[in-house]
Amino acid sequence: MRLMSLLGALLLLIGYSSLALAAKLQLYTEEYRPLSYFDDGKLTGMAVEVVEQLIQRTGASASIQVVPWTRGYHQVQREANTGLFSIVRTARRESLFQWVGPIALGHTSFYARRGAGLNVRSLKDVERFSTVAVPKQWYSYEYLSDKGLKNLYAVPTPQHMTKMFKHGRIELLVASSLALDDMLAEQGMSARDVELQFTLMGTNSYIAFSKNTDPALVQRWQQALDQLTRDGGLLRIHRRWFSDPNSMPVLAPAP
Template identity: 40%
Template sequence: MSICLGALALLGAAPAARATELRILTEENPPISFSEQGKAAGLGVDLVDDIQRRLKSHQAVQVLPWARAYAMLQQEPNIALFATMRTAEREAQFKWVGPIATVKTSFYARRGDGVHLANLAEAKAAGVILVPREYYSHQVLNHLGFVNLQAVSRPDIMVRMLMAGRRGLMVGDNLTIAALLQNVGAKAGDAEPVYTFMESQYYIAFSRQSADALVQQWQASLDEMKRDGRFAAIYAKWLPGETPPGLRPNAPAEPGAAGK
């Protein structure tokens, strides 16, 4: 009862917390977010739209290249960016609303190439690894001392390079790999995970200058979505067969945990 009353109190404070307009950003990362006929679509977009509906807000979601959107999140006030992986390296940089999806991050190779990795040490010695620039995976692997990374501007470029045989490994995740492959003309199973090094969760990240009341309102609305079944319905629409994350946020992801 006290939780519901607290959520209602936060919702009632919405107009004051929206005194400064929020700018909501995302990237091309299907099925979480993507452009469709000039508008943003995807799982994350549906979630954000429903949160705004509950808060009586109507800010449009902008689709930008990830590196640009991430720089804006770090440097400008009143920015919300999704889907942003919550990692230990990023924990203190932003304010967090979520979780909105659970993700397994792996090194991927072309199916049939015979690539096998047993641990991170083998990955460090495996040749050049493709990774999207300024993604959580890029940051985490840099932090772990990887010097064999080739950062590219977009995930689709990375996938094209892997499938063309220009590199033997790339970094991807279980939620977006099928759509990425299909978008470059490959089949969903043409790339396979050869070592999973991280299990973590996507969040909506807010710039540090964002008002605490606004972030709390968004979290309260997301929690209500999870209680009333709307969150599960959106998740099933975009990620059928996957289990949606619950109410309790997990701790920031620790790299290598999934590979132990």
């Protein structure tokens, strides 16, 4: 009986190894601090660390390429054995991908200049402003567009939006709690320069795989992430990158 159990475990291990070797994964990400960016020519970031851990734990053959967000988003909808990170899981995107995550928990909020005297507590209040600039590829742009916000203005990158905010061309900044500090720092600002108006939505970051990637491979990645959460590895990564790490759900030990 023990021999049969050992043989079963060996066959399962061989199956996982074959799965990892069979699929050559192409993973896409954008340059977006602190999740993924180049530092002295080396790709780094919170999400990059998580993905590298999952590559190691699954034994996958994978490469990471930094591309504009729109390109990566469309490539993963067209090509097999591709993935995109970090991406917020929304109702509109749900059926487009296979999901692994979450790799981080966050929320998206409206911010104003500290001392500006604004009192924005709802989308009804947001409608009073002449322009609300948001990167067109962002989930928050999708959300605000779906809500029928008439003063929504599409910009190509988060840097464009933050620069407009710095120079007073817009009064409100839309930002994720995961990236706010880095977005402001790129423009010589800090969190002390802004004040929270109201939180728009909770936003969890995921890895999205193409629909025509082997579901068993995607499941293996989810299992590896669950284990990374259980053994504290994910929290250790968060602590390296976030001054106030968002708590992740604690998973029960594997049976």
